[in-house]
Amino acid sequence: MPEIKPLDPQSLYRRCAPSLLEFETTADLSGATEIVGQSRATDAVQFGIDIKRPGFNLFVLGEPGSGRHSAVRRLLEAKAAGEPAPSDWCYVNNFSEPNMPRLLRVPPGRGALLKRDMQQFVAELSKAITAAFESDEYRARIEAIQEEFKQKEEGSLRGLGQESAEKGIALLRTPHGFVFAPIKGEETMGPDEFEKLSDEEKERLGKLIEEYGERLHKLMLQFPRWRRDMQGRIKEASRDTLRLAVGHLIEELKERYTDLLNVLEFFDQVMRDVVEIGEELREQPKSEGDMSGVVVSGSISLTRYQVNLLVDHDADKVAPVVFEDNPIYPNLVGRVDHVAHMGMLVTNFTFIKAGALHRANGGYLVLDAVKALTQPYAWEGLKRALRSGVVRIESLGQVFGLVSTLPMEPEPMPLAVKVVLVGEPLHYYLLKEYDPEFDELFKVAADFENDIKRDDASTRLYAEFIATLGRGSGLRPFDRGAVARVIEQGARLAGDSEKLTASRRLIADLMQEADHCAGNAGRQIVAREDVEAALKAQIRRADRLRQRLHEQILRDNLLISVDGTHVGQVNGLAVFDLGDFVFAHPVRITATARIGEGDVIDIERESELGGAIHSKGVMILSSFLASRYSRHMPLSLNASLVFEQSYGPVEGDSASLAELCALMSALSGVPIKQSLAMTGSVNQYGRVQAIGGVNEKIEGFFDICKSRGLTGEQGVLIPESNVKHLMLREDVVAACTEGKFRIHAVAEVDEAIELLTGVPAGVPDEQGMVPEGTLNYLVAAQLAEMSAVRQAFASSGKRRSGRKDKE
Numbered sequence: 001m002p003e004i005k006p007l008d009p010q011s012l013y014r015r016c017a018p019s020l021l022e023f024e025t026t027a028d029l030s031g032a033t034e035i036v037g038q039s040r041a042t043d044a045v046q047f048g049i050d051i052k053r054p055g056f057n058l059f060v061l062g063e064p065g066s067g068r069h070s071a072v073r074r075l076l077e078a079k080a081a082g083e084p085a086p087s088d089w090c091y092v093n094n095f096s097e098p099n100m101p102r103l104l105r106v107p108p109g110r111g112a113l114l115k116r117d118m119q120q121f122v123a124e125l126s127k128a129i130t131a132a133f134e135s136d137e138y139r140a141r142i143e144a145i146q147e148e149f150k151q152k153e154e155g156s157l158r159g160l161g162q163e164s165a166e167k168g169i170a171l172l173r174t175p176h177g178f179v180f181a182p183i184k185g186e187e188t189m190g191p192d193e194f195e196k197l198s199d200e201e202k203e204r205l206g207k208l209i210e211e212y213g214e215r216l217h218k219l220m221l222q223f224p225r226w227r228r229d230m231q232g233r234i235k236e237a238s239r240d241t242l243r244l245a246v247g248h249l250i251e252e253l254k255e256r257y258t259d260l261l262n263v264l265e266f267f268d269q270v271m272r273d274v275v276e277i278g279e280e281l282r283e284q285p286k287s288e289g290d291m292s293g294v295v296v297s298g299s300i301s302l303t304r305y306q307v308n309l310l311v312d313h314d315a316d317k318v319a320p321v322v323f324e325d326n327p328i329y330p331n332l333v334g335r336v337d338h339v340a341h342m343g344m345l346v347t348n349f350t351f352i353k354a355g356a357l358h359r360a361n362g363g364y365l366v367l368d369a370v371k372a373l374t375q376p377y378a379w380e381g382l383k384r385a386l387r388s389g390v391v392r393i394e395s396l397g398q399v400f401g402l403v404s405t406l407p408m409e410p411e412p413m414p415l416a417v418k419v420v421l422v423g424e425p426l427h428y429y430l431l432k433e434y435d436p437e438f439d440e441l442f443k444v445a446a447d448f449e450n451d452i453k454r455d456d457a458s459t460r461l462y463a464e465f466i467a468t469l470g471r472g473s474g475l476r477p478f479d480r481g482a483v484a485r486v487i488e489q490g491a492r493l494a495g496d497s498e499k500l501t502a503s504r505r506l507i508a509d510l511m512q513e514a515d516h517c518a519g520n521a522g523r524q525i526v527a528r529e530d531v532e533a534a535l536k537a538q539i540r541r542a543d544r545l546r547q548r549l550h551e552q553i554l555r556d557n558l559l560i561s562v563d564g565t566h567v568g569q570v571n572g573l574a575v576f577d578l579g580d581f582v583f584a585h586p587v588r589i590t591a592t593a594r595i596g597e598g599d600v601i602d603i604e605r606e607s608e609l610g611g612a613i614h615s616k617g618v619m620i621l622s623s624f625l626a627s628r629y630s631r632h633m634p635l636s637l638n639a640s641l642v643f644e645q646s647y648g649p650v651e652g653d654s655a656s657l658a659e660l661c662a663l664m665s666a667l668s669g670v671p672i673k674q675s676l677a678m679t680g681s682v683n684q685y686g687r688v689q690a691i692g693g694v695n696e697k698i699e700g701f702f703d704i705c706k707s708r709g710l711t712g713e714q715g716v717l718i719p720e721s722n723v724k725h726l727m728l729r730e731d732v733v734a735a736c737t738e739g740k741f742r743i744h745a746v747a748e749v750d751e752a753i754e755l756l757t758g759v760p761a762g763v764p765d766e767q768g769m770v771p772e773g774t775l776n777y778l779v780a781a782q783l784a785e786m787s788a789v790r791q792a793f794a795s796s797g798k799r800r801s802g803r804k805d806k807e
Helices: 039-050 068-081 110-133 136-166 191-195 199-256 261-281 329-333 356-360 369-374 378-388 425-434 456-472 480-494 504-520 528-542 544-554 612-629 656-668 694-708 720-725 730-737 749-757 775-806
Strands: 058-061 088-092 102-106 169-174 177-184 308-311 321-324 339-341 344-346 364-368 418-423 444-447 451-453 499-501 569-577 582-595 599-602 637-643 676-678 715-719 742-746
Touching: 039 058, 039 068, 039 418, 039 444, 058 068, 058 425, 068 321, 068 364, 068 418, 088 110, 102 110, 102 261, 110 199, 110 261, 110 308, 136 169, 136 177, 136 199, 169 199, 177 199, 199 261, 308 356, 321 356, 329 356, 329 378, 356 364, 364 369, 369 378, 369 418, 369 425, 451 456, 456 480, 456 499, 456 504, 480 499, 480 504, 480 528, 504 528, 544 582, 544 694, 569 656, 569 694, 582 656, 582 694, 582 775, 599 612, 612 656, 612 775, 637 656, 656 676, 656 749, 656 775, 676 749, 694 715, 694 720, 694 730, 715 720, 715 749, 720 742, 742 749, 749 775
Parallel strands: 058 418, 058 444, 321 364, 364 418, 569 676, 599 637, 676 715, 715 742
Antiparallel strands: 088 102, 088 308, 169 177, 339 344, 451 499, 569 582, 582 637
């Protein structure tokens, strides 16, 4: 097997070539590049906002900080700029059913005008009504009607009295009403005189009194009808007066809205209502405690004629783009407010408030998926509106039947809106799996990349992206070296020298901190050393736990050797992810082997500290041992593997190569160099596979070696497929350049064990035999010996069992 040399220092860190950055500072870059390398996602967003079909709403998925919101905002605003502003929407009183306000749709900008016109109408209305009712013409007409009734009533009574008088009966008015009495001459007849009359005369007068009494009764029954007729005529006179007093106000309004039939219809309804209840609308002083015209001392409020401008696009010239940061149910679908008045909660149509769906109607609504899903009933309310195509303003009490009082039921608004949900991939796939309506309502997915390809073209675009971020945040210009260092950090954040992170937030944060460092240094231009200072400060703020772990290792509380050799013991590498800081440190992995039945015991799994993926890695290395060394004989060992001094969960298969090498060392008896650490997973054929966190792992072991003194023998073994991911710290690269530290890339387990032990692994010949003294030979021989010993024990056990049976 050819010698595996350490990696060339040039492959440990891919620098950004200065020739790619054809500028002195970012001030020289005039382009505005807000997003890089997201063509798939931006095409999907563009398709989603272009197609005007039901259900083609968008779900934008990507990691937080990937620039999803800014990209969506830019694309939506560009699309909205080419679309006209939608209609204004107003709620007006429904005079026949006040608890069901009517909705008026008017052209953009006309809603505010209509509201002002109706406010002016209301201001003039009560004065006009008062003036009309106090006019001489109105009073004269009413007095004439009243006088006519009076004359008719008195004339009827007078005629009846004259007729009865001619027959000797007088009609008398008493405090208790009208009565008939016999008369003698011009005087009423007294009781004594009446008694002196003959019986025939008494009978005649009695019949006359009875007859005229009935006629009087019928006449008295006609008086209320005459009074009603009079009131009707007075009412009609009042209506005629109101038509004359208010008609010109309505006609003036109609002249301004001749093109809007629904508004003209509303004006006609207002006119009919004013004529109907006009006397109750006479100007009165506002009562104390009156709340916005809800009630006025028992009279009817002029608020009934005002206009509630729900959605106003007077200042907008383009389609709306609404970002709702707090998508609770009322903020989405609207609400009806109430005010306390005289111990009661009262409301009317002027207290109807618009929700985000109303404001975005005719345009675009952007919501955070998690917020919409976690707010009670907000998600169901959104789906209901999109599914039905209308926005219905209802309180949660109405929706769930919890309110028994007469509710306000505004007319629903027709809905034509494009909804954009912004969330993470997990939320998207959970909704697809568990919400059957999701696919019907959100048919377009825009998936943002976590990283982008790093080539010359994308590097130049990334520089423009950095310049755009700087200008947007008001930062100092960055010189070429500072931009190059930010780009290199972008590759480190992506964990790949051939990629750049798509995290807008992480890059922006780094730039702002570098700008702060430049300010402290008194520079007007941010230099490379300012970016370096910002990176060191970031690590300094977050590395308390790493420092404590390294301290425990250096004080030998956690046992890690960086020199010498040991059988069945190897330095593995473990990664800790703290969210904003990722680091690694070495861990001791040990293996023991003895005669058994072919079991490889994972102590981490047995103690319930090992995760499923880690257990899978142990099973794979066990399968590798059996297939390579025990193809023609039983695998007769019991082995155990453990992460020493590990007191927490262990997950991942990146230590399976180290565990396999430790086990091979334990079987062969060949010691492993403790100056080397290793990482990598292994498959059933002994191929070494890529792992994550390779940069942090190398740096974690380097820091321990550096603290104890670099000897030139120390280093790290990594998978060959991880070489392209290397973006190591400057001090690690410098140590490798000076030969004080080594990094080896291995593709096979044989390469790894040969580097670890210094003993040739041994390559099988055509007959499958490996040379004596090689490590594979020693492992195979040990396993063959274990198998023979196990078989001997099994045979002797059978013989002893046979003798006992004979006895």
